[in-house]
Structure formats: C-alpha cells, structure tokens
Amino acid sequence: MQQYLIKIRSLLNIKFFRILLFVLLGVVLYISMYSNVKPEKLDIRLFSIANQTIRSPITVEDKKSTAAKKKEAEEQVQDVYVLNKSISENRIDLITSIFDSAVEVNKEIKNEQKEGLMDEGNSPSKEVKLKRLKEKLTVDVTKDIPDSVLTSLVASANDELIIARDLSITAINMIMNNRIPTHEVENAKKKLEEELKYTDLNLDLKNAAIQLGRYAIIPNEFYDPDATEEMRQQAVENVEPVKILEGQIIVEENQLINRDVYRQLDLAGLLDNDRSNAPFIGLTLLIMVFLTALYFYFYHLEENKEQKQTYLLLFSLIFILSIFLMKMVSLLHVLEFADIAFIFPAAMSALLIKILIDEKLAIVVTIIMAICGCVMFNEGVTGSLNTSTGIYILCSGLAGIMFLSNQRRSNIFKAGLFVAAANVVVILSLVFLRNGQYDIQDYIITVVIGFMSGILSAVLTIGLLPFLEAGFGILSTMRLIELSNPNHPLLKKILTETPGTYHHSVMVANLAESACETIGANGLLARVGAYYHDIGKTKRPQFFIENQLNIENPHDRIPPNMSKNIIIAHATDGAEMLKAHHMPKEIVDIAEQHHGTTLLKYFYHKVKQSGVEVDEEEYRYPGPKAQTKESAIVGIADSVEAAVRSMSQPTPEQIEELVRKIISDRLQDNQFNECDLTLKELDKVANALCETLNGIFHSRIEYPEMTKQKVRHA
Known part of the structure; x- marks a missing residue:
C-alpha cells in the first residue's frame, strides 16, 4: 500500500495529475446526482387522460391568465362621473338675474312715471314691459324661455318677484346640490316642481317660477375620461400575477388534459424535458464551485508537498x-x-477529516455534503432540492466537529452519542416545522433513525480510522494518544529493561512538549517521540549511565572505539526496532535524528588524550540531521536533561547558561541546517526549557529534622 501511495504522490506533484484527480471527483459527483436532476419523462398528449398526478417542479407566471385577469379587472371599473358644482352656481345666478331684471324693469317704469316721462295714469302695456325685459336678457335666454313666463314676471309686483326669486333659488339649489345625470334630469325637474307647487305665490307667478326652475335644472354630473383611465390603470396594477407555484397540482390522476391544463404543463417545462439542459448545466456549475473551493483549500494548505499530496488522496x-x-x-x-435520508451517517466524513486532516476542511466538506444531500434525497419532494435533509446533514456534521475535542477512540463514541442527540433534536424540529399529521409510531421511527445515524457515524469512524492511518501513514492525534499509553509493549519494554532510560525519556518528553507548544510545533508528537527516542538502549542497557545503578561502568573495561560504536548504535538500533513494530514514520525519524551528526565528545577526547590520532567524523552520529522542528527540539531536550541531571543542585542561572550553551553548540555545529527552526524560535525554546527545568529542579525547603540528620552525619 505504501509503495502505491508513494507512486501516486509522485504523480500528484505534477499539476496535470492533480487537476485530473479533481476532475475525477467532479465526475463522481456528477454521476451520483445525475439521476436526481434529470427531468422526468412524461407521456402527455392533448385531450388524453393523465395517468398520474402531476405537480409543477418550478414556480412560473401564467402570463395568459394574468392578462385575462387584468382585462377582467379593467372591464369591471365603472365610468367615472364628477359633480360640477359651478353649474349649480351658474344656473342660480342666471335665474336670479332674470328675476332681478324683471324687478329693474318695474322700477324703471315707476321712476319714469315719477319723472313725468310717462303718464302715471296709463301703465305701459305688457308688450312694452316684455320688450324691456328681453332687452336686459341674452338672446339665448329669451329664445329658451317662453314669453308668457317673462310676461308673468313683469306683470307681478316687485315684492312678489323677490319672494318668487328666493323660493325658486332655494329649490334650485337644493335640487342641484345632488348629482343629476342626464337620465335623471326630468326627475329632478319634477322634484323642483313639487317644491314650488305648494307656495303662496299667485298662480301666474307660481307657474312662471316653476318654468324658470325647470329651465334652470340641467345635468351637473359628467363623464371624466382621465379619472376613468386612472381608475382602470390602478385596477390593472392591483391584479396579482397568476403563478403556477412549485408543488402545485396541475392535473390530477385520471383527469382530462384540456387546452388550459396542457398550456400550464408547457409553462412548467414538462412538455419539452427531452430538450431541457438547464438542470445539467446547473449541476455542472454547482460541482465546479465545490471543486474550486477544494482546490484553493489544498493550494493554500501550509504543509510540505508530500504531506499535502497525502492529505489530498486521503480526502x-x-x-x-x-x-x-x-x-x-x-x-x-x-x-x-x-x-429514510435521516439514516445516513452524516457526521462520519466530518469526524474522519477532522481527526486525520484538519477541522477547517471538515467544515467545508460538511457544507458540500449537505448541498449534495439536498439534491440526492429530492425523491418525493417538490422541486429539485430537499432542504430538510440538507439542514439535517449540515447540523449533524457540525455537531460531530464541535463535540469531538480530545481525539481518543472513546471520545469518538461519546461524540457519536452527542451527534445522535443533536440529530434527534434537529429531526423533531424539522418535523414540527412541517406541521404535518404524524402518528406516534412515525415519531418514534424517525427519532430512532436519527439516533442510529449518530451511532453509525461513530462506529464507521472508529472502524475506518486504523485502515486509513495505516494505509496513508497518517499520524493522527488519536494515534499519538494511543502510542503514549504506558501499556504499549515498547514502552513497557523500556520501563522494565531500562527504568533509568524510561525516567529520562519522560523528562525529555515534558521538556520537548512545552518547548514545541511555545513555537507552535506539534507538542504531542514531540512528547510521544521522546518516549520512544531511546528505545535502542534496550539492546545494551548497562552501557548507558542512567541504567548503571549499583554496577560498574562497563566502558571502563573496553576501548573508546568500541564504546563509541555502542553509544552511536542506539539511534540506528532504535529506528530499526520502531520500524519492525510498524511505528509511524514521524516517531522513527525522531529516534533516528535526535542526535543528528553531533560529536560524541567524551570518547573522542578520551581517545585523543591517549595519543591516538583519529578522524573526528568517526566519532560523530551517522545522522541524518533533524528534518523537523519536533526532531530538533527532542534532540535539544535530550542533551539538556542529561546535562542538568548531572549537576548538583543547579541554580536557575546555571540552568539557563547550560541550556543556551547546548543550543549554541548545536547551532554552530550546523545541526539545524535541515529544519526550519529560526533564531527567534530557538530563543523561545531556550526560555521554555529553562522554565520547565526550574520547575523540576527547584530548591526544596529543609525541615528541622533534615537539618539535625545532616548534623549527625557530619
């Protein structure tokens, strides 16, 4: 598997093959959702009987029905007629002027008689008065009003004319204050006639007043084309567009498909589905959005090329x-x-990707899976998307990401239980939002399915993890936590066969973890690597000083060259042992690289003091030098712990001086050339190591009894 993985990774270094992999993902997505977006083929003919109930897959406006509805609304608007109040005023003024003109004629004649211009004994004839009155009136008035009416006016006394005028004006005003359309004019005149019929005027004057009143009554309500058009336009604008709604039943089963139904089916796009490519174009664009987001995520992923390609394949x-x-x-x-969609283990992919790759990618994948679920589970729902299933998958995946904190296998199952509970809540909320009719049995089945989905997500995650970790060489947080278990066979081997080395490894682990976390490196990897970094010492435990408890140092009986070989071998022996136990590559690298190519100074100087000329390279570790920050820091912590442990009651100043000297020596020896540790990070590492060592080797309070014992021994 590893060999195939290496070959595939080498291919993915080429941009063409990376793009090809994304194309493959796109093809998988397209094939999986093709049948869900493919328009259903319907055997529909005009005037045939529908063999099934057909619903509209989209919301579309029925423009023909909308136009008919607007036309109907326009036709229902009545013509607008307006009341012209100025007509009433004009007619009243006209009648008033006629009566006033008659009064003036009488006054003029009386004045002429007083002035002697006319014989008082001989009153002017009616014809003379009529002539004078007509001279004061307009031609139209004299033409429309009979002479008999005018004669009755000039034949009456002024007091009677004034009374007749007031009564006539009052009646005219009362009648014409109301709307008088053309067809109601005669009725209005009759009403006026009824008003004046019972007055106390003499008969001739009463008849004249009635005639003038009838003459005054004319239509005062007229058709307003502008207002009518405005009302019709407003009525048209108030008409809501007629729409065929998504999910609306267009034709029931066994119903005749008449022309109107056939037209609605055509509007809904159900008659030309063989030629409709819109759903496929939409699906292609959606997949392109997914792939673009994923491509940019991996493009900006801050990992080395090898790790990036591994993550891409794993994803x-x-x-x-x-x-x-x-x-x-x-x-x-x-x-x-x-x-049935609720049985899908929606949190599985989110859990696996969070554990093996990254939480951010897990969120992205959860969103993509939710959208894909909307499409794939659209069977039996209106439209192309099942939003309820999409919401369920999104909430379930996010719940898995949120509840999985400490990535132990036991915590995966706990996270699965939390996801199951979240699934139940989400499902119930969706069911209640539908406001449908459910039996208690339906509720129970739905809740059980949602709970099973959460448990199934955890079970599948736990089951797939070992295969994915082994197949892709992934060292996950969970795997590291498992390797840190003291019951691991190799750790038990170190503890039982080299207890001094075990204690030393635990101390180095504490130092390395705190230093790594200070600079943002993987502290857990450094801790676990430190546990196993000296596993090679179990081959010859007595040759290492931390295991020489109450025994003679065997190096005193063998030449320095042999001692050198034994000490140097522990790094390569440890790497081989770890490989034999199929330990992760990162752990093997730490064991192999923690000494880099440093010089074994003690035995080198010992052989030099004996007068033998030797090449310094023979007394150096074979390497390789540290390739990662974690390997470099474990190497520093290893040297620091051993050096500080050899000091008697070290002070903080002595510890800091020693730590910085060890780091400086390694820096000058070019041991950090192949990893990306910066000088600023090395300074932070030194501070973290000093802080941890001061906590370990802090001064202890001397109790009185201890002081007395020291005095006795002295």
Whole structure:
C-alpha cells in the first residue's frame, strides 16, 4: 500500500495529475446526482387522460391568465362621473338675474312715471314691459324661455318677484346640490316642481317660477375620461400575477388534459424535458464551485508537498466513500419511507477529516455534503432540492466537529452519542416545522433513525480510522494518544529493561512538549517521540549511565572505539526496532535524528588524550540531521536533561547558561541546517526549557529534622 501511495504522490506533484484527480471527483459527483436532476419523462398528449398526478417542479407566471385577469379587472371599473358644482352656481345666478331684471324693469317704469316721462295714469302695456325685459336678457335666454313666463314676471309686483326669486333659488339649489345625470334630469325637474307647487305665490307667478326652475335644472354630473383611465390603470396594477407555484397540482390522476391544463404543463417545462439542459448545466456549475473551493483549500494548505499530496488522496477517498454511501441510502426511497435520508451517517466524513486532516476542511466538506444531500434525497419532494435533509446533514456534521475535542477512540463514541442527540433534536424540529399529521409510531421511527445515524457515524469512524492511518501513514492525534499509553509493549519494554532510560525519556518528553507548544510545533508528537527516542538502549542497557545503578561502568573495561560504536548504535538500533513494530514514520525519524551528526565528545577526547590520532567524523552520529522542528527540539531536550541531571543542585542561572550553551553548540555545529527552526524560535525554546527545568529542579525547603540528620552525619 505504501509503495502505491508513494507512486501516486509522485504523480500528484505534477499539476496535470492533480487537476485530473479533481476532475475525477467532479465526475463522481456528477454521476451520483445525475439521476436526481434529470427531468422526468412524461407521456402527455392533448385531450388524453393523465395517468398520474402531476405537480409543477418550478414556480412560473401564467402570463395568459394574468392578462385575462387584468382585462377582467379593467372591464369591471365603472365610468367615472364628477359633480360640477359651478353649474349649480351658474344656473342660480342666471335665474336670479332674470328675476332681478324683471324687478329693474318695474322700477324703471315707476321712476319714469315719477319723472313725468310717462303718464302715471296709463301703465305701459305688457308688450312694452316684455320688450324691456328681453332687452336686459341674452338672446339665448329669451329664445329658451317662453314669453308668457317673462310676461308673468313683469306683470307681478316687485315684492312678489323677490319672494318668487328666493323660493325658486332655494329649490334650485337644493335640487342641484345632488348629482343629476342626464337620465335623471326630468326627475329632478319634477322634484323642483313639487317644491314650488305648494307656495303662496299667485298662480301666474307660481307657474312662471316653476318654468324658470325647470329651465334652470340641467345635468351637473359628467363623464371624466382621465379619472376613468386612472381608475382602470390602478385596477390593472392591483391584479396579482397568476403563478403556477412549485408543488402545485396541475392535473390530477385520471383527469382530462384540456387546452388550459396542457398550456400550464408547457409553462412548467414538462412538455419539452427531452430538450431541457438547464438542470445539467446547473449541476455542472454547482460541482465546479465545490471543486474550486477544494482546490484553493489544498493550494493554500501550509504543509510540505508530500504531506499535502497525502492529505489530498486521503480526502478524496473519504469524500468518494461518503458520496457513495449517501447514494446507496438515497436509493432506499423504494421503501416508501419519507424520512429514510435521516439514516445516513452524516457526521462520519466530518469526524474522519477532522481527526486525520484538519477541522477547517471538515467544515467545508460538511457544507458540500449537505448541498449534495439536498439534491440526492429530492425523491418525493417538490422541486429539485430537499432542504430538510440538507439542514439535517449540515447540523449533524457540525455537531460531530464541535463535540469531538480530545481525539481518543472513546471520545469518538461519546461524540457519536452527542451527534445522535443533536440529530434527534434537529429531526423533531424539522418535523414540527412541517406541521404535518404524524402518528406516534412515525415519531418514534424517525427519532430512532436519527439516533442510529449518530451511532453509525461513530462506529464507521472508529472502524475506518486504523485502515486509513495505516494505509496513508497518517499520524493522527488519536494515534499519538494511543502510542503514549504506558501499556504499549515498547514502552513497557523500556520501563522494565531500562527504568533509568524510561525516567529520562519522560523528562525529555515534558521538556520537548512545552518547548514545541511555545513555537507552535506539534507538542504531542514531540512528547510521544521522546518516549520512544531511546528505545535502542534496550539492546545494551548497562552501557548507558542512567541504567548503571549499583554496577560498574562497563566502558571502563573496553576501548573508546568500541564504546563509541555502542553509544552511536542506539539511534540506528532504535529506528530499526520502531520500524519492525510498524511505528509511524514521524516517531522513527525522531529516534533516528535526535542526535543528528553531533560529536560524541567524551570518547573522542578520551581517545585523543591517549595519543591516538583519529578522524573526528568517526566519532560523530551517522545522522541524518533533524528534518523537523519536533526532531530538533527532542534532540535539544535530550542533551539538556542529561546535562542538568548531572549537576548538583543547579541554580536557575546555571540552568539557563547550560541550556543556551547546548543550543549554541548545536547551532554552530550546523545541526539545524535541515529544519526550519529560526533564531527567534530557538530563543523561545531556550526560555521554555529553562522554565520547565526550574520547575523540576527547584530548591526544596529543609525541615528541622533534615537539618539535625545532616548534623549527625557530619
């Protein structure tokens, strides 16, 4: 598996093959969702009988029905007629002027008689008075009003004319204050006639007043084309567009498909589905959005090329597996259970990707899976998307990411229980939002399915993790935590066979972890690597000083050259032992690289003092030098712990001087050339090591009894 992985990774270094992998993911997505967006083929003919109930897949406006509805609304608007109040005023003024003119004629004649211009004994004839009155009136008035009416006016006394005028004006004003359309003019005149009929005027004057009143009454309500058009336009604008709503039943089963129904089916796009490519274009664009987001994520991923390609392959496998599983669950719709989608283990991919790769990518994948779920589980729902399932998958995946904190296997199952509880809450909320009619049995089944989904997500995650970790050489947090278990066979071997080395390794682990966390490196990896870094000492434990308890130092009986070989071998022996136990590469590298190519100074100077000329390279570790920050820091912590342990009651100043000297020596020896540790980070590492060592080797309070014992021994 590892060999194939290496070959594939080498191919992915080429941009063409990386793009090809994303194209493969796109093809998988397209194939999995193709059947869900493919328009249904319907055998529909005009005036045939529908063999099934057909609903509209989209919301579309029925423009023809909207136009008909607008026309109907326009026709229902009545013509607008307005009351012209100025007509009433004009007619009243006209009648008033006629009466006033008659009064003036009488006054003029009386004045002429007083002035002697006319014989008082001989009153002017009616014809003379009529002539004078007509001279004061307009031609139209004299033409429309009979002479008999005018004669009755000039024949009456002024007091009677004034009374007749007031009565006539009052009646005219009362009648014309109301709307008088053309067809109601005669009725209005009759009303006025009734008003004046019972007055105390003499008969001739009363008849004249009635005639003038009838003459005054004319239509005062007229058609307003502008107002009518405005009302009709407003009525048209108030008409809501007629729409065929998504999910609306267009034709029931066994119903005749008439022309109107056929037209609605055409509007909904159900007649030309063989030529409609819109759903496929939409699916392609959606997949392109997914792939672009994923490509940019991996493009900006801050990892080395090898690790980046491993993550890309691992993600692709998990993603394809999840899509395949989702598709299999979607095919279970044949069971005719509406909420079968809730059985899908939606949190599985999120849990796996968070554990093996990154939490940010897990969130991105959860969103993509939710959208894919909307499409894949659209069977039996209106439209192309099942939003309820999408919300469920999104909430379930995010719950898995949120609840999985400490990545132990036991915590995965706990996270699965939390996800199951979240699933139940989300499902119940969706069911209640639908406001449908559910039996208690339906509620129970739905809740059980959601709970099973959470448990299934955890079980699949736990089951797949070992295969993915082993197959891709992934050293996850969970795997590191498992390797740090004291019951691990190799750690038990160190403890039982080299207890001094075990204690030394634990101390180095504490130092390395705190230093790594200070600069943002993987503290847990450094801790676990430190546990195993000296596993090679178990081959010859008595040759290492921390294990020489109450025994003679065997190096005193052998030449320095042999001692050198034994000491140097522990790094390569440890790497071989770890490889034999299939330990992760990162742990093997720490064991192999923690000494780098440093010089074994003690035995080198010992052989030099004996007068033998030797090459310094023979007394150096074979390396390689530290390739990662974690390997370099474990090496520093290893040397620092051993050096400080050899000091008697070290002070903080002595500890800091020693730590910085060891780091400086390694820096000058070019031991950090192949890892990316900076001088600023080395300074932070030194401070962290000093802080931890001061906590370990702090001064202890001397109790009185201890002081007395020292005095006795002295």
